Amino acid sequence: MARLPVYLRVLTGFADGGIATVSSEQLAQAAGVGPAKLRKDLSHLGSYGTRGVGYDVDYLVYQISRVLGLTQHYSVVIVGVGNLGHALAGYAGFGTRGFRVAALVDADPARVGETIAGLEVRHSDELETIIKDHEVSIGVIATPASAAQDVCDRLVSCGVTSVLNFAPLVLNVPDQVDVRKVDLSIELQILAFHEQRKALVAQGAS
Amino acid sequence: MARLPVYLRVLTGFADGGIATVSSEQLAQAAGVGPAKLRKDLSHLGSYGTRGVGYDVDYLVYQISRVLGLTQHYSVVIVGVGNLGHALAGYAGFGTRGFRVAALVDADPARVGETIAGLEVRHSDELETIIKDHEVSIGVIATPASAAQDVCDRLVSCGVTSVLNFAPLVLNVPDQVDVRKVDLSIELQILAFHEQRKALVAQGAS
DNA sequence: ACCGCTTTGTGCACGAGTTCACAAAGGGTC
DNA sequence: GACCCTTTGTGAACTCGTGCACAAAGCGGT
Numbered sequence: 001m002a003r004l005p006v007y008l009r010v011l012t013g014f015a016d017g018g019i020a021t022v023s024s025e026q027l028a029q030a031a032g033v034g035p036a037k038l039r040k041d042l043s044h045l046g047s048y049g050t051r052g053v054g055y056d057v058d059y060l061v062y063q064i065s066r067v068l069g070l071t072q073h074y075s076v077v078i079v080g081v082g083n084l085g086h087a088l089a090g091y092a093g094f095g096t097r098g099f100r101v102a103a104l105v106d107a108d109p110a111r112v113g114e115t116i117a118g119l120e121v122r123h124s125d126e127l128e129t130i131i132k133d134h135e136v137s138i139g140v141i142a143t144p145a146s147a148a149q150d151v152c153d154r155l156v157s158c159g160v161t162s163v164l165n166f167a168p169l170v171l172n173v174p175d176q177v178d179v180r181k182v183d184l185s186i187e188l189q190i191l192a193f194h195e196q197r198k199a200l201v202a203q204g205a206s
Numbered sequence: 207m208a209r210l211p212v213y214l215r216v217l218t219g220f221a222d223g224g225i226a227t228v229s230s231e232q233l234a235q236a237a238g239v240g241p242a243k244l245r246k247d248l249s250h251l252g253s254y255g256t257r258g259v260g261y262d263v264d265y266l267v268y269q270i271s272r273v274l275g276l277t278q279h280y281s282v283v284i285v286g287v288g289n290l291g292h293a294l295a296g297y298a299g300f301g302t303r304g305f306r307v308a309a310l311v312d313a314d315p316a317r318v319g320e321t322i323a324g325l326e327v328r329h330s331d332e333l334e335t336i337i338k339d340h341e342v343s344i345g346v347i348a349t350p351a352s353a354a355q356d357v358c359d360r361l362v363s364c365g366v367t368s369v370l371n372f373a374p375l376v377l378n379v380p381d382q383v384d385v386r387k388v389d390l391s392i393e394l395q396i397l398a399f400h401e402q403r404k405a406l407v408a409q410g411a412s
Numbered sequence: 413a414c415c416g417c418t419t420t421g422t423g424c425a426c427g428a429g430t431t432c433a434c435a436a437a438g439g440g441t442c
Numbered sequence: 443g444a445c446c447c448t449t450t451g452t453g454a455a456c457t458c459g460t461g462c463a464c465a466a467a468g469c470g471g472t
Contacts, residue, residue, distance in 0.1 A: 051468050162398075246431095
């Protein structure tokens with residue numbers, strides 16, 4: 001389920017605030033979902049709540065972390081050190097929760113050797129070596145669209161089975177490889193669509 | 207539909223390549239969906255295809271642009287000029303297709319006055335003035351989580367009804383406001399989940 | 413030990429989105 | 443002009459996720 005990470009974040013926030021137990025209603029409100037949906041989601045993991053009381057925050061954090069596979073550690077390689085790659089390298093979310101950036105890689109020799117967020121940028125020719133040495137399981141593609149499919153093929157051929165793609169194109173991968181896509185311009189266009197819809201409704205009502 | 211922007215991008219790619227007509231099968235493959243789904247999506251916009259031939263690329267580009275509201279122009283304000291805000295300001299996708307970055311805003315006085323991608327960073331106290339002067343309709347939140355809800359409230363109170371949120375928290379907004387969320391760590395955790403699932407299957411099979 | 417209050421876990425119905433399969437409709441060819 | 447081949451548009455069955463409503467279950471006070 002794609003909502004578990006949200007629950008996990010909210011729960012860790014509660015844990016930091018010293019809250020020991022939460023009801024499904026509190027948790028649902030904080031996570032922006034309905035209470036019934038939340039209970040059904042959690043029930044799929046097992047019965048970890050106490051009727052009449054709620055859920056134990058720490059225990060639930062542990063269980064969700066376990067289900068998500070966050071008890072293990074994953075090495076990540078970021079390919080493409082443009083504006084976006086830069087931002088990703090400095091992103092604090094990688095360090096926490098078991099993700100480690102193994103290396104930054106770029107095709108531009110002028111960028112190789114540069115140090116970003118404590119990591120040296122290496123040339124993309126070394127991609128295969130890096131992946132094998134660090135047992136990288138997740139690849140992040142932050143290259144221009146023209147290079148993305150090629151980079152993706154190389155990642156996959158080295159055994160990477162999870163890809164996070166920021167390039168604006170649909171990647172072609174074998175079935176066993178998971179790709180998640182983050183696309184700015186698509187998000188903007190969806191917002192534009194809703195803006196227009198709202199404008200039309202307002203116009204029609206006036 | 208959230209897939210229209212993908213179709214649009216693929217179609218503009220075809221148009222640039224000088225292709226005049228496409229079949230649903232070609233387009234579906236390039237967009238990573240099934241042919242039936244694509245035809246049903248397009249049929250919701252009207253009957254713009256020719257049986258036995260396919261779809262006229264240019265005409266379809268125009269129709270999808272129109273439905274998405276991209277024939278109008280939208281002003282965007284980016285709040286928070288950290289690593290991510292920096293990357294967003296330099297993102298080429300804003301300029302194309304009717305989106306204009308009206309201003310960059312940050313709460314840190316040390317950053318105010320800095321010029322990024324041809325735009326001067328202004329202090330967040332001016333947020334209300336900027337929104338009214340430029341008729342901003344879309345707000346992008348690239349601040350730390352602690353400031354995000356406050357920024358969002360200010361955007362909404364100025365009449366912004368579309369928000370793109372990069373901060374790792376669930377924003378609380380009135381019903382008529384659309385929020386889209388982009389969250390790195392959630393994407394990573396989902397990939398981790400699938401990684402673990404694949405690892406367990408492989409282990410179980412061996 | 414019992415009773416009532418709170419909260420979980422879940423059976424059921426409903427609706428949205430997806431897939432299949434085929435009829436309708438063009439274009440090309442003879 | 444008639445026939446055949448290709449491709450669209452869509453009706454119908456199906457799946458999946460969602461929300462409601464309620465029974466089961468624990469806790470605390472008396």
